[in-house]
Amino acid sequence: xxxxRILYVSSEVVPYLAENEVSLMSYDVxxxxxxxxxxxxxxxxxxxxxNERRHQLHEVIRLSGMNxxxxxxxxxxxxxxxxxxxxxxxxxxxxxxxxxxxKATFSDEEGVMYPDNDExxxxxxxxxxxxxxxxxxxxxxxxxxxxxxxxxxxxxxxYYKDEALFSETKIVTSVYGQSFDGTLxxxxxxxxxxxxxxxxxxxxxxxxxxxxxxxxxxKHSDGIIIASENVSPSLTKYIESSEKPFLSFAPKxxxxxxxxxxxxxxxx
Numbered sequence: 203x204x205x206x207r208i209l210y211v212s213s214e215v216v217p218y219l220a221e222n223e224v225s226l227m228s229y230d231v232x233x234x235x236x237x238x239x240x241x242x243x244x245x246x247x248x249x250x251x252x253n254e255r256r257h258q259l260h261e262v263i264r265l266s267g268m269n270x271x272x273x274x275x276x277x278x279x280x281x282x283x284x285x286x287x288x289x290x291x292x293x294x295x296x297x298x299x300x301x302x303x304x305k306a307t308f309s310d311e312e313g314v315m316y317p318d319n320d321e322x323x324x325x326x327x328x329x330x331x332x333x334x335x336x337x338x339x340x341x342x343x344x345x346x347x348x349x350x351x352x353x354x355x356x357x358x359x360x361y362y363k364d365e366a367l368f369s370e371t372k373i374v375t376s377v378y379g380q381s382f383d384g385t386l387x388x389x390x391x392x393x394x395x396x397x398x399x400x401x402x403x404x405x406x407x408x409x410x411x412x413x414x415x416x417x418x419x420x421k422h423s424d425g426i427i428i429a430s431e432n433v434s435p436s437l438t439k440y441i442e443s444s445e446k447p448f449l450s451f452a453p454k455x456x457x458x459x460x461x462x463x464x465x466x467x468x469x470x
Contacts, residue, residue, distance in 0.1 A: 213348025
């Protein structure tokens with residue numbers, strides 16, 4: 203994978219958030235590619251419960267200051283960056299006071315999901331792409347982890363489809379087990395279609411529950427990785443019938459070889 207450029211876009215990454223399936227793989231996979239001589243970048247949201255001082259986050263002024271439109275509202279984009287100690291891996295954080303200031307990730311102290319999680323996901327997707335454009339860094343592969351990043355494949359295939367920078371870029375989505383119950387805001391499909399994304403392309407968002415968000419991401423990806431043993435039978439069936447290249451679950455001791463081979467096949 204030497205000199206291949208892979209952009210990792212994730213809902214959660216250790217060491218910035220607690221360990222779980224998504225946050226661990228969002229660290230282990232980039233580290234593996236980094237160790238193989240690949241060029242990587244990691245993007246994640248800058249949630250309010252990330253300790254900026256401990257992790258030495260700092261704002262990148264030249265990348266910040268842009269406004270992104272979400273559902274007809276201008277939202278300022280703030281970009282912060284940090285390095286994972288000892289690994290020489292840069293992590294970029296997408297921030298906005300309105301969406302990411304609160305002291306938790308997806309839900310409040312009562313465990314109730316934030317009502318604007320749909321807009322946060324849209325803002326995150328646009329923020330990542332706009333920042334990569336400013337960096338003028340062309341990824342060979344964009345690898346998406348976690349539902350908060352699930353809008354990225356959709357926006358890449360519609361909103362940013364004419365960006366020459368990404369004309370050769372492949373999108374891979376890792377699919378994990380169920381991570382939230384209930385649905386996001388039922389207006390989500392209208393907020394996404396506000397960006398001239400045809401509703402027939404995102405019918406799944408009529409009912410924006412976890413599974414449908416992931417199905418929409420799968421539909422707009424070039425390859426799929428089943429990243430968990432706990433993926434529901436209905437999602438597994440959807441992946442298998444999608445006619446897209448997919449990688450079955452590979453346990454921790456075998457994932458490195460499996461992922462590398464899959465990446466190479468995606469690029470050939």
